[in-house]
Amino acid sequence: MPFYRNLSIRQKQIAWAWAFLAVPVLFYVIIRFYPTGNAIMISFQNWNLLGDRTWAGLENYQKLVADPVFWKVFKNTFLYLIIGTPISLVLSFIIAYQLDKVRFMHGTLRMLYFLPFMTSAVAMAWVWRWFYQPVPTGLFNNLLAQVGISQIEFLNSTSYALPSVLAPAVWAGLGFQIIIFMAGLRAIPVSYYEAARIDGVGWWTVLTQITIPLLRPTIVFIVVFSSIGFLRIFDHVYNMTTNNPGGPLNSTKPLVLMIYGTAFDDFDMGYAAAQTVVLFLILLIVSLIQLRLLRSE
Amino acid sequence: MMKSMRMTALAGLASSAVLCAGAANAVEIEYWQYFYDARVDAMEQLIENFEEANPDITVKMTTFPYADYRTKVAAAIPAGEGPDVVQLFYGWLNDYIEAGLIQPLPEEAFPADQIDEAFFPMVQAMKRDGQYYALPTAVRSLALFYNERLFEEAGIDGPPETLDELVEDAKKLTKKDGAGNITQVGLTTGMTAQDHHWFREVLIRQFGGEPYLDDYRTVNYNNEAGLKALEFYTDLEKTHEVTSSSFMDEPQAAFKAGRAGMHIDGSFRVGSLADMRGLKWGVAELPVGPDGTASNYSSYWVNAITSKAEGEEYDAAVKFMEYITSDEAMQIWLEVVGELPAKPSVGLTEENANDPVYGPFIRGLENAHTTIFANESAQRQVLMDMVARTDIQGMPLEESLAIAAEEEQKAPPLPLRRSSHPRPSP
Numbered sequence: 010m011p012f013y014r015n016l017s018i019r020q021k022q023i024a025w026a027w028a029f030l031a032v033p034v035l036f037y038v039i040i041r042f043y044p045t046g047n048a049i050m051i052s053f054q055n056w057n058l059l060g061d062r063t064w065a066g067l068e069n070y071q072k073l074v075a076d077p078v079f080w081k082v083f084k085n086t087f088l089y090l091i092i093g094t095p096i097s098l099v100l101s102f103i104i105a106y107q108l109d110k111v112r113f114m115h116g117t118l119r120m121l122y123f124l125p126f127m128t129s130a131v132a133m134a135w136v137w138r139w140f141y142q143p144v145p146t147g148l149f150n151n152l153l154a155q156v157g158i159s160q161i162e163f164l165n166s167t168s169y170a171l172p173s174v175l176a177p178a179v180w181a182g183l184g185f186q187i188i189i190f191m192a193g194l195r196a197i198p199v200s201y202y203e204a205a206r207i208d209g210v211g212w213w214t215v216l217t218q219i220t221i222p223l224l225r226p227t228i229v230f231i232v233v234f235s236s237i238g239f240l241r242i243f244d245h246v247y248n249m250t251t252n253n254p255g256g257p258l259n260s261t262k263p264l265v266l267m268i269y270g271t272a273f274d275d276f277d278m279g280y281a282a283a284q285t286v287v288l289f290l291i292l293l294i295v296s297l298i299q300l301r302l303l304r305s306e
Numbered sequence: 307m308m309k310s311m312r313m314t315a316l317a318g319l320a321s322s323a324v325l326c327a328g329a330a331n332a333v334e335i336e337y338w339q340y341f342y343d344a345r346v347d348a349m350e351q352l353i354e355n356f357e358e359a360n361p362d363i364t365v366k367m368t369t370f371p372y373a374d375y376r377t378k379v380a381a382a383i384p385a386g387e388g389p390d391v392v393q394l395f396y397g398w399l400n401d402y403i404e405a406g407l408i409q410p411l412p413e414e415a416f417p418a419d420q421i422d423e424a425f426f427p428m429v430q431a432m433k434r435d436g437q438y439y440a441l442p443t444a445v446r447s448l449a450l451f452y453n454e455r456l457f458e459e460a461g462i463d464g465p466p467e468t469l470d471e472l473v474e475d476a477k478k479l480t481k482k483d484g485a486g487n488i489t490q491v492g493l494t495t496g497m498t499a500q501d502h503h504w505f506r507e508v509l510i511r512q513f514g515g516e517p518y519l520d521d522y523r524t525v526n527y528n529n530e531a532g533l534k535a536l537e538f539y540t541d542l543e544k545t546h547e548v549t550s551s552s553f554m555d556e557p558q559a560a561f562k563a564g565r566a567g568m569h570i571d572g573s574f575r576v577g578s579l580a581d582m583r584g585l586k587w588g589v590a591e592l593p594v595g596p597d598g599t600a601s602n603y604s605s606y607w608v609n610a611i612t613s614k615a616e617g618e619e620y621d622a623a624v625k626f627m628e629y630i631t632s633d634e635a636m637q638i639w640l641e642v643v644g645e646l647p648a649k650p651s652v653g654l655t656e657e658n659a660n661d662p663v664y665g666p667f668i669r670g671l672e673n674a675h676t677t678i679f680a681n682e683s684a685q686r687q688v689l690m691d692m693v694a695r696t697d698i699q700g701m702p703l704e705e706s707l708a709i710a711a712e713e714e715q716k717a718p719p720l721p722l723r724r725s726s727h728p729r730p731s732p
Contacts (some may be wrong), residue, residue, distance in 0.1 A: 143553065146486075
């Protein structure tokens, strides 16, 4: 190996660094970048999974823009985001803030809040689906009927179905966000609080002037993370509406479910890929905007 | 002693020679179907019987999960690796013929005019230009399941025979709590289950219509008959209040739980109902329409010879096809799988036609229709949405029906390889 012997120590170090890096780089290229590029290419083609791929140009995107179901689904996806993210952010912060002060059974309480996050989304969605059933099977409607209030058609309604599906999704994500918030709260130096106490500042000022500003990186992380989660919502919706996926009348259908249906029920891979590219762009734009807005000056 | 030993050796030699000769002539054909316990058991029995009668042919069965089956078959046959005899859903036939994946059944062994007579009439959907391409062993149809205990409790002496009686009985069977919430439905409904078939092939015809024209290429229910059928169907929930489509999540769950007086479902439901303890149920033919029209929906899986089978394999495949469409095979299939015989000669025997459970399904086959779907799940969705628009959004029936007819006409056909044949517009 005369070539290797002639290298300087620094060059040898670089060569070795690349040799070790090659494994993850190759992995990423094959597992992530190649399929992504392929999906973008398919979005400009017609393909039914079995036959040949034929070029379609912008046909799939034109179809998308003209498809009323797509716009309905687009709106639903943003409703999941706009309702879900703030609610889960506020709830998880309040719980984490209070939990941080509790000493009694702290570990048990934290575990209880984290439990839903570890539960399978499928099992959880089915349990909630049964909660929402009309009398005589549904828990909520049975309670309503007992106090003499008329039933609510939670899932069989174009206006209540989306919030009903969203509720367990918010609940399931809370545990994770609470843990992150608690870690963030613990990371704030105690000296700030001590200084505030010496100055005799009230709790509200402490919260708004010390805690929240210093939690900014945590908040950014949670907002970005949960936004992506709600934009990609699928398993809760699919399992709570399996009889009529995304129904009734597409009122709960998110983009990912539409992609799934187009690809694996109708085998229209090109159209499904075009929807995927749109989803990718939405995720990218939303994440960039949030990072920009929440970045500290 | 010596002599007898020599004799045994000779006999051994002779028999091994016969075995060798047998092996030289042996043909192996491959059979594919999707995996479902009872169907695999039944087919194993059929193969055993067939191999006994034809010692020079062996049949190798391969099964696949239902979800992958369609794509597996389509990918394997053109590659020359697929089965010689294959099981297909009746609705796929056109695609398979056009893609050249299956060949017509030979006229000598399967003369079209004899098959026309021997099989139930809906099997004629498997004929193209006077030649049969595929034949079923068994078929399925719809019937009315009823809860005998609830009928007794409500003082009804037998299942309803007409749609009017259906509504009257359903009223007697419905129970509500103090607040007016339904706690027991007279009849289950839900387009998500079998009701979309009941609506298409039964109700529309009973109200004087013909759901599709032009070999199921043109939707034909946006008219008076379609409107009357939709009115009848939605009135069950809205006017008569004998049902609720979201009741207990799924129609069959409500019937199994003993919370439904009547339930329309396919013969394939019999097995899971038979296992329910404490549920006493009976089966009756679907109620007839206002003018006495009886109709039913039938679906089935067929067997066909693929284009891969040639020469010896082809001859063996024809023999195998003959056996699995024979009366004997149909009786075995009925007993093991619980699916109905495809020929009146087996189905309408005294014993089968009067069977308290299978009888109503088998009798229903005489006036059954099979819908030729372009994309069954998309077409089911159209009818689901049609009812949801009237139910949730209060849209007038005429308007919702017109939208449904238009959407179903546009339902995208499922692609299979390169053969795509869009539905011609009306």
